[in-house]
Amino acid sequence: MVDVAVIGAGQTKYGNHPLGLKAMWAEAATNAFNSVDNNFEANLVDEAFIGSVAFGGAQLGNTAAILTEHSGMKGCSVRRVENACASSGFALRDAMMAIKSGEADIVVAGGIEKMNDLSAERKRYWLGVSGDTEWERLAGLTFPGTYALMARRHFHEYGSNHDDLVNISVKNHMHGFENEFAHIRKEVSFEKAASGFMVADPLTLYDCCPTSDGASCVILAADHVVREFTDDPIWLKGSGAGSDHLALHDRHSITQMSAPQKAVAQAYKGSGVATTDIDLADVHTCFTIVELMATEDQGFANRGIGGLFARQGRGIRDEGDVAINPSGGLKSKGHPLGATGTGQAVEVFKQLKGTVESARQIRDAKIGLTHNVGGSGATCAVHIFGRDR
């Protein structure tokens, strides 16, 4: 079986981006191409998988074709991958499989979303479209609401509380403050994060990620061509994915997510890596409760003690534990839906290469994990990267 390496990765800054879709993608692709150690040319790409929800409908059809056309990849086989917020996590998985199949040697996985060029009123129509709309929207739910239901139930079943979520928010803002690509580069105190206005009880403003514009791009290569581009590749050691009921009311439990559990088990098994080997994890944090549940689902904390894990201040970079969301996560770095999954891979790639800002570089990082959730947990892709093959 062919092994797959990441040879380059780049992204735009997340936030209220001044550029449109084509220019944002070009910026992310350029950053990715320039991150390759040796010369890289766009026309070398065999296949491209680009994740996007196509938020706002600006380029709903042939999204990938128009983006690659404008970034030197015209002619290669392309498609848009859509799995809600996990779109580019799955694009990355598809790209890896394209190489493993033997059909392609160099493949681009990326993602993009433009969310802030819509009026506030129009934006509301495009938020919360990835749940079971027929049942959940008719019950007044968008994702703040569905995750609020999970949070309140987790508090009830396990004794976690809102202060635990506040700790997660404070940690992520601390990490993101140093990240030049982050949407919200602002540290917040516990007191301030605890007193945010209520969005969906019990979740406040500081529990919710921003809506961001952004693009991200990762270049994968088959083992037999890797050395043409770098002597220091980052290996994609494992990949896992799963799906679940879209609607919360159809699930076995709303305090854990079966899709991420399946995905991570598959990724650990394929990579031969154990939880304790992970130096850093970029986990989905569209809402702080997701990170709390992810620490349990990914095995960093036992079932029900994700709250205690956060309360003890664990997950902070270079504190001897796994660093969770050293980028600031979706909470601080931002969440341009379709770009998020490969954006997580960009972070892990740079951390393992030792090329992030010095203040937030994880010491001796060798293995990193990304965890990208779609909707309220209906889809999830997990990837494990390592310096060693």
Next chain:
Amino acid sequence: MDEETIVWKGYLACIGEDSCVVQSPWYLGDDCVFGADSDYTTLAIAAIQLLQSKGSQINSINALNDVEASIIFMATGVEVMQTSNDDSEELTANWDLCISDDARVVVCKTDCDVELWEPEGGLEVDEEFHQQITLAWEKECLPEHVSQGAYISEQQYQEGAAARLNLMSQKMDGELIWPPRQMDKKGNLMPQASTSLQEVATIESWTKLAAAGAPSEFSIRAPLLGGITTVFVRFEQGPRGVFLLVDDEDNNPKIGDQVQFAIRRIYAQEAFIRYGLKCQIIRD
């Protein structure tokens, strides 16, 4: 007719042998007015359900055009023979649905005389709120009020309406499945939904969304309501579901609270009102 006032589905009601009166509990001065998510259709459904709960067999009913016949049929199984005031010869059913000028309906046998009663337990509504919510519904029900993104079409709504209005569930291997699903793990089509869930459930979680966090479908009314409250409930027979609270007036739920259900307006787009079950917390 019995003069005793019954609280039924969040309304005030009075029942006789072959008749009942159901009205909104809300008053503006001496006038009985609709609550935040009621209309003649929801009152009529409640009235028919009250009579059915007392054993009345109602197959069809004569009614003016102010009610949604298809919604009443899906919710109660009663066919509505719609007519106008001038077409009395078209009245073919044995039961009548009469609509008053205020928020009150009467359902009675065609040969039955009904005496109106003065209910107890009426509540005064804030005049400004009432005017605003009435105007909001008028705006929401306009044909030009359309979606700019997420969209549940009339066809999509109708497909799930029996389950939404009547809690119709599928029976499979001794379990009830709701909302209905299409295929099982082996790829076989699931059986038709044919069993109604009991209309009692327990709250397992809840949230109150700020107006800004509510779906766009509720964007006109949510600011007036101060946000909207959703409960996640488990039915006694096992299935779970998410529902809004009736009128959003009693929006202080707790995990473990029991709820019952009533049909109310949910929202409108393109001049089509989506009705559905909402939860009402059972208070001692």
